[in-house]
Amino acid sequence: MALELELTQRQREVAEGLVAGKNIPTIAEELGITESRVNQIVRALKDRFKVETQAGIAATFRRSSATEIHSADEVAEEFADHSADETLVPDYLNGPNATVNRVTAILALAFLISAIGLALVLFATTMSDASDGKVEIEGQGDRPIST
Structure with a gap:
């Protein structure tokens, strides 16, 4: 069952940018707003989702946007799709x-x-x-x- 989050359109756009792995300057440029405004939205999302990092925002937003999962195979597939994005092992x-x-x-x-x-x-x-x-x-x- 998907989590339902009531977000403004701009909060959704910023969260989607974070899910896509974009940084603050890129999100600001794409949305046509200042980096300062993007940072304000990020702080609001952190408070809203009760997380401390941009990765936490992305993970929470991704979960909230997920569709219902019915089988263990679908759960494993969903986890495999996102676990690589959230790795803590440095690339080198x-x-x-x-x-x-x-x-x-x-x-x-x-x-x-x-x-x-x-x-x-x-x-x-x-x-x-x-x-x-x-x-x-x-x-x-x-x-x-x-x-």
Whole structure:
């Protein structure tokens, strides 16, 4: 069952632009209004839909405009159509070179962790060699640490 939203014509046009993935300047140009006016409408839609992002407006508007869905296949198809638009994975990790980019990111992270580990080992070794089991007391030279 579709959600029914009472929107002005201009709110509908802005929401449709956001669903289409257009940015504020493009929507403003296409509608022949200022970017400031589009931003006002976007803020009103955020308040109306109780969302915090333009993607939230698009998702809510898309759901409100959907027709009735009768079967699990139609639900899966509807989800598949929209899930790609709402991905949180950056394009460079989800594009044609995704495998190479992901492997590079993992190797860089492994290198960073190894470098930190090596730095800690060197620091501990340096501190251990510096004391060499002795404590220097000012004016009295090195004395063995007694336990």
